Amino acid sequence: MIINILTIFPEMFGSVFSTSILGRARETGLLDIRLTDIRPFSRSKHKNTDDYPFGGGAGMVMMAQPIMDAMASVSAAMPGARRIYLGPRGRKLSTPLARELAAEKELILLCGHYEGVDQRALDACIDEEISIGDYILTGGELAAMVLTDCVARFIPGVLGSEESPEEESFSDGLLEYPQYTRPRELDGRAVPEVLLSGNHALIRSWRRRESLAATARFRPDLLESAALDDSDRKILKELKTCFSES
Numbered sequence: 001m002i003i004n005i006l007t008i009f010p011e012m013f014g015s016v017f018s019t020s021i022l023g024r025a026r027e028t029g030l031l032d033i034r035l036t037d038i039r040p041f042s043r044s045k046h047k048n049t050d051d052y053p054f055g056g057g058a059g060m061v062m063m064a065q066p067i068m069d070a071m072a073s074v075s076a077a078m079p080g081a082r083r084i085y086l087g088p089r090g091r092k093l094s095t096p097l098a099r100e101l102a103a104e105k106e107l108i109l110l111c112g113h114y115e116g117v118d119q120r121a122l123d124a125c126i127d128e129e130i131s132i133g134d135y136i137l138t139g140g141e142l143a144a145m146v147l148t149d150c151v152a153r154f155i156p157g158v159l160g161s162e163e164s165p166e167e168e169s170f171s172d173g174l175l176e177y178p179q180y181t182r183p184r185e186l187d188g189r190a191v192p193e194v195l196l197s198g199n200h201a202l203i204r205s206w207r208r209r210e211s212l213a214a215t216a217r218f219r220p221d222l223l224e225s226a227a228l229d230d231s232d233r234k235i236l237k238e239l240k241t242c243f244s245e246s
């Protein structure tokens with residue numbers, strides 16, 4: 001997959017995209033991340049990319065011209081790419097959306113800054129706006145990193161062969177069960193016995209129960225749309241009784 005990121009701060013991305021799983025995905029060619037600096041596309045004498053807002057108000061607005069020219073240049077090489085603006089008004093990033101984006105061959109991400117972007121640039125060259133949550137960041141760069149990271153996990157081969165994005169929290173509508181590693185005991189705290197049993201059926205059912213318990217405790221709202229079977233519902237009923245007794 002090719003992801004081309006349009007930004008006025010390309011230097012922000014270095015270590016995030018060259019470390020760990022993303023770094024490996026780039027080295028193996030599964031992910032080709034390109035950074036396009038918007039500033040050189042400015043036609044103003046001093047290569048300005050922002051100006052005062054019409055109508056007054058605090059802060060600066062990113063000018064449409066440098067963005068539209070940068071987008072035209074990038075789009076010429078990636079004519080089929082989905083063009084996304086990272087912004088707080090957009091559709092909220094989620095596991096289903098990340099899965100959907102991972103199926104694309106090419107994405108172009110536009111990062112805003114300051115008070116935002118001249119609306120005409122968004123009208124002219126953006127297909128959709130995506131938000132990473134109901135809060136305001138100083139710029140779209142961090143949001144572009146979050147989106148790239150979470151989309152990359154769904155590209156086949158990006159995670160190690162034994163890891164699966166389908167076993168993480170939210171993938172089946174539930175939160176994940178607790179994880180443990182060595183040592184077996186630490187300061188009097190032992191790893192649950194079942195995980196040492198080698199009995200995979202027992203481990204699977206323990207994990208399902210813990211997953212249901214974590215979801216019921218931390219995000220009960222998720223249970224309304226999670227795919228549950230009769231045995232899950234029975235466990236939830238038992239858990240409810242435990243919760244109300246404790």
Ligand SMILES: C[S@@+](CC[C@H](N)C(=O)[O-])C[C@H]1O[C@@H](n2cnc3c(N)ncnc32)[C@H](O)[C@@H]1O
Pocket residue numbers: 086087088089110111112113114115116117130131132133134135136137138139140141143
């Ligand atoms: C300070 S924000 C602008 C906020 C804008 N004035 C508003 O109130 O909606 C600057 C840039 O950060 C990015 N940004 C801020 N919050 C975001 C979020 N929740 N998701 C994605 N991008 C965000 C956008 O690209 C935005 O143009």
